[in-house]
Amino acid sequence: MLSFKIQGGNRLRGEIIPQGAKNEALQILCAVLLTAEPVIIHNVPDIRDVNKLIELLASMGVKVEKLKESSYRFEASNIDMQYLESPAYKEKAAALRGSIMVLGPLLARFGKSKIPKPGGDKIGRRRLDTHFLGFEKLGAKFVYDSQDSFYHIDASNLKGTYMLLDEASVTGTANVIMAAVLAKGTTTIYNAACEPYIQQLCKMINRMGGKISGIGSNLLTIEGVEALKGTEHTMLPDMIEIGSFIGLAAMTQSEITIKNARIDQLGMIPEVFRKLGIALEYRGDDIYIPAQEHYEIETFIDGSILTVADAPWPGFTPDLISIILVTATQAKGSVLIHQKMFESRLFFVDKLIDMGAQIILCDPHRANVIGLNRAVPLRGIQMTSPDIRAGVSLLIAALSAKGTSIIDNAEQIDRGYQHIDTRLQKLGASIERLQ
Numbered sequence: 001m002l003s004f005k006i007q008g009g010n011r012l013r014g015e016i017i018p019q020g021a022k023n024e025a026l027q028i029l030c031a032v033l034l035t036a037e038p039v040i041i042h043n044v045p046d047i048r049d050v051n052k053l054i055e056l057l058a059s060m061g062v063k064v065e066k067l068k069e070s071s072y073r074f075e076a077s078n079i080d081m082q083y084l085e086s087p088a089y090k091e092k093a094a095a096l097r098g099s100i101m102v103l104g105p106l107l108a109r110f111g112k113s114k115i116p117k118p119g120g121d122k123i124g125r126r127r128l129d130t131h132f133l134g135f136e137k138l139g140a141k142f143v144y145d146s147q148d149s150f151y152h153i154d155a156s157n158l159k160g161t162y163m164l165l166d167e168a169s170v171t172g173t174a175n176v177i178m179a180a181v182l183a184k185g186t187t188t189i190y191n192a193a194c195e196p197y198i199q200q201l202c203k204m205i206n207r208m209g210g211k212i213s214g215i216g217s218n219l220l221t222i223e224g225v226e227a228l229k230g231t232e233h234t235m236l237p238d239m240i241e242i243g244s245f246i247g248l249a250a251m252t253q254s255e256i257t258i259k260n261a262r263i264d265q266l267g268m269i270p271e272v273f274r275k276l277g278i279a280l281e282y283r284g285d286d287i288y289i290p291a292q293e294h295y296e297i298e299t300f301i302d303g304s305i306l307t308v309a310d311a312p313w314p315g316f317t318p319d320l321i322s323i324i325l326v327t328a329t330q331a332k333g334s335v336l337i338h339q340k341m342f343e344s345r346l347f348f349v350d351k352l353i354d355m356g357a358q359i360i361l362c363d364p365h366r367a368n369v370i371g372l373n374r375a376v377p378l379r380g381i382q383m384t385s386p387d388i389r390a391g392v393s394l395l396i397a398a399l400s401a402k403g404t405s406i407i408d409n410a411e412q413i414d415r416g417y418q419h420i421d422t423r424l425q426k427l428g429a430s431i432e433r434l435q
């Protein structure tokens with residue numbers, strides 16, 4: 001098990017460059033399966049989930065060449081569909097959530113596919129109905145084999161159609177788009193997810209010769225094409241990492257500049273941190289966060305207590321709710337945190353309470369944070385990271401705390417944050433990796 005040992009209390013200072021976006025990378029990497037031609041991808045983050053997906057693609061027969069740091073060339077000209085029958089496929093595909101998105105492109109190109117129940121964070125029920133109902137609408141047949149926990153899909157003749165998605169699922173929308181781009185006729189997807197991840201995927205597919213319109217909205221129209229060609233694509237900076245760095249700066253009274261943040265793609269993320277009272281300054285495309293002694297949570301216009309809740313894009317991403325929560329623990333004032341999408345993502349607050357934070361967990365979805373306004377610092381403890389974003393929230397808490405903390409199960413953090421220990425050390429953090 002991997003652990004981080006953190007000596008809290010250092011003020012950090014300097015510049016940090018965000019990694020390429022994890023959740024975009026998982027979609028874009030699966031999309032290389034859509035064509036037999038080479039696809040070059042830049043700004044690929046060096047994180048566990050992405051490396052595992054690249055390994056999975058390579059095992060399926062995709063030629064993978066690392067061109068330079070964070071740039072790769074992929075060529076899916078010789079896919080071994082027999083590999084899907086192997087125990088190795090079951091093990092690799094089940095290891096991460098993003099693997100579910102190999103289904104769409106495999107159906108589009110080869111007319112069939114299968115996948116074991118995918119992994120990812122245990123943050124509540126994570127149903128896949130949207131994916132399979134979407135494939136069925138396109139004419140696929142879907143069977144779940146409870147004996148071997150495999151979903152089997154047969155789709156020799158996908159046909160474009162109108163569909164209203166069950167919910168605006170991020171990976172579900174990506175999967176259905178990738179299945180529909182090579183289907184016969186036109187597909188219209190209403191209630192589509194429209195995160196920047198999805199927008200980037202659609203733009204990439206259009207560069208490959210696809211015909212997708214409505215990008216950025218929840219109504220996508222996809223005209224099926226015969227085949228797609230190769231392309232080049234650059235991943236956006238990871239907006240969840242950017243939000244995490246803003247929270248980190250505020251909690252640790254640090255002066256940090258987040259470089260090349262693609263502020264135009266961050267939606268309401270900066271605004272939500274500003275509502276906690278955090279000063280952010282845009283300097284070109286950089287976000288400068290000054291060292292702040294205190295930050296005060298705003299109230300709503302009528303004076304009532306602020307609520308921060310997640311919602312499908314362009315609402316506030318659920319992946320930053322845990323970060324907002326931890327950041328609020330040292331603010332002045334109170335906030336109600338409402339994690340609507342996932343029912344098991346707030347239980348990590350127990351650890352923050354052990355560290356001295358004032359939080360009332362109202363129910364699995366809501367927590368009331370009463371900010372300490374730095375009257376007392378959090379204290380270092382030993383804790384275990386239950387999921388990726390809780391893990392980083394605990395890391396932020398530990399960096400701000402008095403004393404030493406140990407975070408066990410830090411593999412969770414490595415799933416989505418590139419070389420976080422060495423990058424934070426460069427800013428002055430005392431963090432050590434214990435293997």
Ligand SMILES: CC(=O)N[C@H]1[C@@H](OP(=O)(O)OP(=O)(O)OC[C@H]2O[C@@H](n3ccc(=O)[nH]c3=O)[C@H](O)[C@@H]2O)O[C@H](CO)[C@@H](O)[C@@H]1O
Pocket residue numbers: 023024026097098124125126127167168169170171172312317318319340341342
């Ligand atoms: C690999 C990847 O990209 N993972 C992201 C992706 O997961 P993923 O695509 O698996 O998540 P979904 O978008 O399918 O759904 C997330 C959760 O939200 C619920 N839900 C979803 C849509 C909706 O309109 N109403 C609703 O309640 C779902 O029931 C589910 O519990 O999107 C999630 C939601 O942004 C993020 O937390 C994950 O980091």
Ligand SMILES: C=C(OP(=O)(O)O)C(=O)O
Pocket residue numbers: 022023097098119120121123319388389416
């Ligand atoms: C929940 C997340 O990831 P995954 O969907 O891969 O579990 C996340 O990125 O916050």
